[in-house]
Amino acid sequence: METLTALAEADGADFEVLVGDNSDDPAPLAEFFRTILKDSRFRLIPPGPAVLPMVGNWERLIEQAAGRWISVIGDDDHIDPRVTGLIRRCEVLYRDVDAISWDPMSFHWPDNRPVPTLASIPMTSAIALRPKADLADRLFRWSEGRRRPSVGVGLYHGAVRASLMQRIRQTYGGRFFEHPVVDWENTCKVVAEAGKIVHCERPFSVLGACAASNSAATLSTETMKTRLDIFERESAGCISLDQPSFPFSLFDPGVSLCLCIATTIAWFCQAHGVDQTGFGVNFARAAIDECRYCVTPEEYAARVGCFARGFAAWEDGRWAGHFRPEPFKPPKTVNRLSGLSHDTLYIRESGIGPATPAAFYRFGENAILPVEAVVTGAKVFAP
Amino acid sequence: MTLLSICIPVMAPDPDLAASLRQMLARERGDVEILVGDFTGGAVAELLQSEPGLGDTRLRLVPPADGHEALPDLAACANRMIPEARGAWVCLIEAHDYADPEICAVIEAATKRVPDADALSWGRARHVPPALRQGRDIAIIPTGSRLLAPEQADAMRSQFYWEGASDRPDCPFGAWHGAVRRDLLERTRAAFSDVWFEQAAADIDSACKTVTLARRLVFWERPLSVQGAAPAPAATTESGSPFADFPFKASAGPAAAAALAIEAFKRRYGIELSGWEDNFIQACVKDCETAATGEQFHAKKTAYADSILAWRGKRALASFRPEFRRKPKIPRFQGVRDGRLHFDMAMDHTRTAAEFYRLIDAMLFPVDLLDDKLA
Numbered sequence: 002m003e004t005l006t007a008l009a010e011a012d013g014a015d016f017e018v019l020v021g022d023n024s025d026d027p028a029p030l031a032e033f034f035r036t037i038l039k040d041s042r043f044r045l046i047p048p049g050p051a052v053l054p055m056v057g058n059w060e061r062l063i064e065q066a067a068g069r070w071i072s073v074i075g076d077d078d079h080i081d082p083r084v085t086g087l088i089r090r091c092e093v094l095y096r097d098v099d100a101i102s103w104d105p106m107s108f109h110w111p112d113n114r115p116v117p118t119l120a121s122i123p124m125t126s127a128i129a130l131r132p133k134a135d136l137a138d139r140l141f142r143w144s145e146g147r148r149r150p151s152v153g154v155g156l157y158h159g160a161v162r163a164s165l166m167q168r169i170r171q172t173y174g175g176r177f178f179e180h181p182v183v184d185w186e187n188t189c190k191v192v193a194e195a196g197k198i199v200h201c202e203r204p205f206s207v208l209g210a211c212a213a214s215n216s217a218a219t220l221s222t223e224t225m226k227t228r229l230d231i232f233e234r235e236s237a238g239c240i241s242l243d244q245p246s247f248p249f250s251l252f253d254p255g256v257s258l259c260l261c262i263a264t265t266i267a268w269f270c271q272a273h274g275v276d277q278t279g280f281g282v283n284f285a286r287a288a289i290d291e292c293r294y295c296v297t298p299e300e301y302a303a304r305v306g307c308f309a310r311g312f313a314a315w316e317d318g319r320w321a322g323h324f325r326p327e328p329f330k331p332p333k334t335v336n337r338l339s340g341l342s343h344d345t346l347y348i349r350e351s352g353i354g355p356a357t358p359a360a361f362y363r364f365g366e367n368a369i370l371p372v373e374a375v376v377t378g379a380k381v382f383a384p
Numbered sequence: 385m386t387l388l389s390i391c392i393p394v395m396a397p398d399p400d401l402a403a404s405l406r407q408m409l410a411r412e413r414g415d416v417e418i419l420v421g422d423f424t425g426g427a428v429a430e431l432l433q434s435e436p437g438l439g440d441t442r443l444r445l446v447p448p449a450d451g452h453e454a455l456p457d458l459a460a461c462a463n464r465m466i467p468e469a470r471g472a473w474v475c476l477i478e479a480h481d482y483a484d485p486e487i488c489a490v491i492e493a494a495t496k497r498v499p500d501a502d503a504l505s506w507g508r509a510r511h512v513p514p515a516l517r518q519g520r521d522i523a524i525i526p527t528g529s530r531l532l533a534p535e536q537a538d539a540m541r542s543q544f545y546w547e548g549a550s551d552r553p554d555c556p557f558g559a560w561h562g563a564v565r566r567d568l569l570e571r572t573r574a575a576f577s578d579v580w581f582e583q584a585a586a587d588i589d590s591a592c593k594t595v596t597l598a599r600r601l602v603f604w605e606r607p608l609s610v611q612g613a614a615p616a617p618a619a620t621t622e623s624g625s626p627f628a629d630f631p632f633k634a635s636a637g638p639a640a641a642a643a644l645a646i647e648a649f650k651r652r653y654g655i656e657l658s659g660w661e662d663n664f665i666q667a668c669v670k671d672c673e674t675a676a677t678g679e680q681f682h683a684k685k686t687a688y689a690d691s692i693l694a695w696r697g698k699r700a701l702a703s704f705r706p707e708f709r710r711k712p713k714i715p716r717f718q719g720v721r722d723g724r725l726h727f728d729m730a731m732d733h734t735r736t737a738a739e740f741y742r743l744i745d746a747m748l749f750p751v752d753l754l755d756d757k758l759a
Contacts, residue, residue, distance in 0.1 A: 124720045334753060337753065338749075339749065352745060367731035370715075374715045383714040
């Protein structure tokens with residue numbers, strides 16, 4: 002509700018907010034809409050008879066979206082509705098653009114700081130076309146070999162033209178979404194099907210992580226395992242997270258986000274015949290990179306073991322020789338290195354005031370180019 | 385052993401002083417002392433007794449002298465405080481400023497690598513309280529965290545020749561928002577006028593003497609203190625320039641004020657330099673261009689132009705070409721440029737220099753990791 006209240010503060014009339022209530026009690030949100038929100042730009046999609054898997058919830062929301070462009074965020078995130086200005090600018094600069102990405106800020110809610118945490122604000126603001134071939138390399142072949150492919154394209158904290166989503170539905174068996182890891186599945190489909198993809202470095206949204214969210218799992222392996230169990234249970238009837246052709250277990254104690262992403266990419270490429278030349282070696286490099294981020298020897302042993310068992314079983318151990326993780330090296334610091342690094346400002350969250358992603362966005366906007374300067378392409382600034 | 389004395393002369397009661405002191409005392413360093421000089425006639429002494437959280441042996445009061453002597457300026461107050469300071473290093477700030485006691489960690493890291501360092505300074509950060517802002521104020525702070533050992537000659541060129549100057553010399557050394565070894569302070573006193581701070585403009589006075597006498601300078605790019613803006617003093621009739629052949633008035637702006645203090649230092653000690661004039665005129669240009677309104681810009685421009693014309697004639701005036709660019713339709717830059725972060729001072733609603741430091745501390749390289757970084 003805090004997210005909705007913050008969105009309702011925006012002035013524009015050129016956006017709608019669809020709220021997919023997927024809880025088992027429709028009353029609180031319905032009451033909030035009726036008595037507090039009272040804003041015609043907001044539409045509530047009430048829960049069905051049973052809680053839907055995330056795939057189903059996203060599917061029904063996209064079906065009802067009326068906008069020319071669509072973006073999806075979580076209920077603990079924030080998006081600036083003035084992103085419509087960015088969309089218009091991209092439409093002018095790049096005719097036929099059908100996917101726009103941006104670099105989001107990140108923020109931990111105060112209830113999700115079991116250890117020191119850092120928020121982040123991308124500081125640059127250029128807008129540029131992203132070559133599709135390069136994105137496909139980074140994603141399907143994991144060419145960078147880092148723990149996450151730096152792609153960031155798709156509905157989730159990005160914008161996709163509604164017509165592209167319709168094309169995706171027609172191409173992929175009459176559904177927008179199939180795989181339980183909907184955000185990365187959508188990234189795969191958008192990279193595969195989009196004509197033009199544009200990236201804006203300036204953030205227009207905040208990835209929030211509260212204690213109850215899936216993203217809280219990034220701070221704790223234990224939380225990650227619990228969330229995956231719930232996720233699998235709620236995704237009953239969907240495509241299984243465990244795929245025989247990619248026999249890495251997501252229910253292993255050493256599971257990581259890197260592995261979730263790999264599982265999704267591998268599923269998509271196999272199911273839809275996408276060339277993955279180089280993926281085996283590059284994923285092994287990514288797995289090694291993921292192991293570098295372990296904080297304790299126990300976590301390292303579990304993560305290495307999880308990857309090692311998967312590589313041993315995958316294609317008769319064909320890529321196992323490439324997975325040679327470096328010995329465990331305890332990190333000098335964990336989440337303490339605030340400051341500017343690679344054009345991103347990292348901020349120790351214990352030292353600042355904002356308590357919600359919307360407040361953090363407003364906070365961060367003081368240090369990045371104003372929306373108006375971005376959408377007008379301002380190049381001259383007063384001293 | 386006390387490594388650092390942070391000296392804060394208080395010349396007028398300040399409602400935010402207690403919070404600022406509490407923030408300093410929250411740092412768990414045992415090798416720092418915070419010396420607060422009461423030049424208000426007793427208001428500070430009362431504050432320290434009545435405010436909670438200030439009962440800390442690291443906080444000491446330099447009480448008002450008998451009969452409540454009214455001291456005229458920062459330099460006079462600082463001179464009263466220096467004999468009371470126990471630290472091996474001394475840092476001087478004002479009541480509306482802030483300094484981080486973790487300066488001690490930087491002194492340790494610096495002297496481990498440059499044992500004979502006797503003057504340490506750091507990146508500048510300035511804060512304007514909301515009530516004193518004229519529209520949007522953009523803070524500019526460095527984002528680097530390199531520990532540098534500048535050559536004395538380079539620092540002297542910055543201070544006396546205005547090399548790389550903004551609207552003031554780009555020379556951060558001295559006790560004011562810097563730290564100097566006690567030994568250097570005593571050498572300064574002995575070498576010059578038998579006092580530690582001589583001119584009313586204690587900042588420039590200290591910078592001139594420090595860069596002249598220091599054995600080794602060390603500079604950390606990361607800010608460790610904040611200069612808080614104070615309300616402008618009540619208008620006084622400035623009779624004219626103190627020097628007939630350098631007809632600038634301090635009221636014209638920071639460039640003129642700094643130049644007058646440097647001139648005073650040079651003339652007092654018979655230092656004659658040439659070749660700094662063009663750089664100084666460009667600092668005057670920048671001073672004009674910081675004006676928030678067209679009215680202020682034109683007032684500054686006229687004042688500087690008159691002075692430059694009277695000082696060096698029409699030829700010098702030809703290079704004085706300030707432009708008023710802070711027009712409402714032109715956006716102010718926010719983001720990172722040339723390694724410096726530009727951000728709206730409204731960020732996180734900070735009211736005081738202490739609150740502003742809390743914000744930038746969270747956004748910059750952690751002080752306590754410096755030694756690890758250099759290891």
